[in-house]
Amino acid sequence: MKTNKLFVALAALALLACNKIEPEVIVPETADYQGTVTVQYQGEPYDNENIEVNFTPSEDGKTASITIFKIRFVPQMPVTIDVTIPHVGLTATSTEVILICDEVIPLAMGGEFPRYTVTNLTGSIKDGSLEFSLNFGDIPTTFKGHQLLK
Amino acid sequence: MLPAVLSILISFAPPIDTLPPAYAKAFKESVPLEKLAAPVSVLLPADLKADGVVGQGRLSALVPSLLIPEYGASLTSTIYLRGVGSRMENPSMGLYVDGIPVMDKNAYDFDWTGIRFAALMRGPQATLYGRNSMSGTLVLESASPDGNRHLNAYVEAGLARTLRAGVTASFGRHVVTAGFKHNAGWDRNEYKGTLCNPYNGLSLRWKWEQDPTGKTRWSNSLFATLSQEGGFAYGLYEDGVLHPVSYNGEGSYRRLSVIDGVGFHYTGDSFTLDGTGSLQLLSDDMHMDQDFTPQDVFTLQQAQNSATATAEVILKSRKEHWLPSTGVFTFYRYNRMHAPVTFGRTGIETLILENANKNIPEEIGYLSIPDEHLLIASDFGIHTYGAALFHESVFPLGRWRLTAGLRLDYEGGVMDYDCLANLHYRFVPTMKADKAFQVPYRGTLPHSSGLQVLPKVSALFEASDHVSLFGSVSKGYRAGGFNTQIFSDILQSQTMTALMKDLGVYLDNIPTSVGAENTRYKPESAWNFETGARLVKENFRAEATLYYMDVRNQQLTVYPPGKSTGRMMTNAGASRSLGAEAELDWTPGAFHFHASYAWCDARFVSYNDGNHDYSGNRIPYVPAHTAFASAAWRHSFTTVSLHLSASVRAYGPLSWDETGLLQEPVHIRPETRIALSFSHWEIWLRGENLTGRTGRNFYFKSVGREFFSLERPCNILLGISINY
Helix, strand or coil: CCCHHHHHHHHHHHHHHHCCCCCCCCCCCEEEEEEEEEEEECCEEEEEEEEEEEEEEEECCEEEEEEEECCCCCCCCCCCEEEEEEEEEEEEECEEEEEEEEEEEEEEECEECCCHCEEEEEEECCCCEEEEEEEECCCCCCCCEEEECC | CHHHHHHHHHCCCCCCCCCHHHHHHHCCCCCCCHCCCCCCEECCCCHHHCCCCCHHHHHHHCCCCCCCCCCCCCCCEEECCCCEEEECCCEEEEEEEEEECCCCCHHCCCCCCCEEEEEEEECCCCCHHHHCCEEEEEEEEEEECCCCEEEEEEEEEECCCCEEEEEEECCCEEEEEEEEEEECCCCCEECCCCCCCEEEEEEEEEEECCCCCCEEEEEEEEEEEEEECCCCCCCCEEEEEEEEEECCCCCCEEEEEEEEEEEEEECCCEEEEEEEEEEEEEEEEEEEECCCCCCEEEEEEEEEEEEEEEEEEEEEECCCEEEEEEEEEEEEEEEECCCCEHHHHHHHHHHHHHHHHCCCCCCCCCECCCCEEEEEEEEEEEEEEEEEEEEEEEEEECEEEEEEEEEEEEEEEEEEEEEEEEEEEEEEECCCCCCCEEEEEEEEEEEEEEEEEEEEEEEECCCCEECCCEEEEEEEEEEECCCCCCCHHHHHHHHHHHHHHHHEEEECCCCCCCHHHEEEEEEEEEEEEEEEEEEEEHHHEEEEEEEEHHHCHHHHECCCCCCCCCEEEEECEEEEEEEEEEEEEEEECCEEEEEEEEEEEEEEEECCCCCCCCCCCCCCCCCCEEEEEEEEEECCCCCEEEEEEEEEEEEEEEEEECCCCEECCCEEEEEEEEEEEEEEEEEEEECCCCCCCEEEEEEEEEECCEEEEECCCCCCCEEEEEEE
């Protein structure tokens, strides 16, 4: 009889434990964002307005590539270019996706673009907004934008 | 005083040749040529021989206001008449051979062996002759059978290994003509060390006409030419100096043209019915070094295979005070054109890479195209079709002949274009290997010249038995079409844009280029107001006219700015031509005099290309004056006749471009001919351009550079003919 009471008590405890709801982790998804890229040029901020950024996670959701379209690093540049930052590490929580990458060679103009090696990339995706900062070579760069409606 | 002197001179002169009846069938008019309310230049067989008219180019200045400069190759056929003309696309002068409208300008320039009669009616002849006869219509007639046997053969040889030979045989209801023409070329290509414009051509003509005694008469006229020639003797003009011709690419033109026309004539009790149907085939192949330099920049091939069918029926009736003509005309033409542009290594570097890399910062890298040749393939299938309904009524009322006519002309077309740029590229240093890249550019583009309403009103007043005064108001038009020669520029631009997009690089200053939808050009139209007088008395014929042409949507060949490689037809606002023409032909006794003169002031009324306003400037390539004068004397001995003639033709000055800053002075070309005629044969010696001065006769730009071609130098020709 004593044994039965113990079993019932454990079962009740287990049921209580099951009813405690864990917060869901965000699953990173492909999305396009639009916002402002700010680069530091000779100590002054230089804004690239209405820049589109594509965020594409890998299949396992552990990394992502970020493509910045038509960016200009210095005001005098007579061209804008598309730059892709591969292998950006992702950490998903229940409220945001954290981006982090210590160093990676970006892709532009058909191949690797070591002149503008990316360092110290940190950022996040939260509530439909994407923010990150990084160095393109020795050019500090930030992006703040909102997800475009599909 | 002058009329009195002329009257005395005329009264002592013998009668001149009258127009043989056979020639009249070449025309659509209901009245004889001398009753036309339009100026007409007529060349009979003796004139063609005496003036050495062996092709259309020899009509320059001989016909007032006409200039057909001979340059490039046989496909060029640039015709300026009364201030209207262009070197590309549709001509402003209609051409009829044996009653068949020649629909392709590439077939206009041919050897006139076998042609026995030429007449050029100036001013719009659109009511009866339709499209492209805006400034005039040239009517040619070959020898017709008369039921007897005739044989005529000739051979003529001259400098630059010029050789012309021909034979015309008439038997029964047939006339067969064969001709051969050879020339070693006049202009030396300094780079190649060879003459760049040799010519070899064959022509064959067969004409059959049913016995004209019956009510129904059928006829057939077949004309074929085959030629292989060099061409494009263009020298670089730099800092006021014209350099010799010097280029490394191929310059050649091959053409096979076959035109066959079937004619039908029915004579009823009170009407006549004329029908003409033709099939016209043209296959040609042109190769051109389009930079005309020794560098391997870029070349063009343009091969066309076209087929055209035409049909026309005209019903005419004849009443005492009313001569109505009503007709329908229709045609369809399909032209398959293969026009690849190939860039050589120098062209890739200077025209493509230099342009692309100058916009890319050095620290980013540079674009490289490793190909030795870059091919931009362009193929076009162009359908053109049209139909017209026309009516013209002549009212002979006493001394008056009043004419009213109207033509409704519709023309449309569709162009299928299929272009492809094929290359490899690499962006250094980011790309580790070359990448194959293709840029297709395909589509279909319709075009319509719309419904053209082409009226005509004219009046001729017979002031006396010999003098008539005339005036007319008429409208003509030149069809619109497609600019195919600009597609290489379009595709270059498309390729650069696509390639940069593929790289993810975007230029701030994107070079502007037209798209396919901008390659259409509109029809050109002109109202012509004219008055004139004609004096015809026995051996004397004189004609003088004043005209004013109001031209809308003037078609003009332009060169896009910068290092562009194409050229295109554009509609350059409005222009006007104001002119006076006079022509005189007189045969007093053993002498024969012929003179013609024209003054033409052709200017833009409004033309702004977006960068400059050219309003008020002279229209390029149009001479302000044309003049021709010849004097001939004939003396008969017992068995031989001696013919001596001397002539001079002149034209100019003219502007080479819209700015009017680059001018050409007057060209003067004296000529002479000495002949001994026996009963069945003749031997002659004639000289062309006796001073040997070679003025400039064509100007253009390519890749921002200027080029000229020169007239042919002096030629001395010895010929012999037999006639049985």
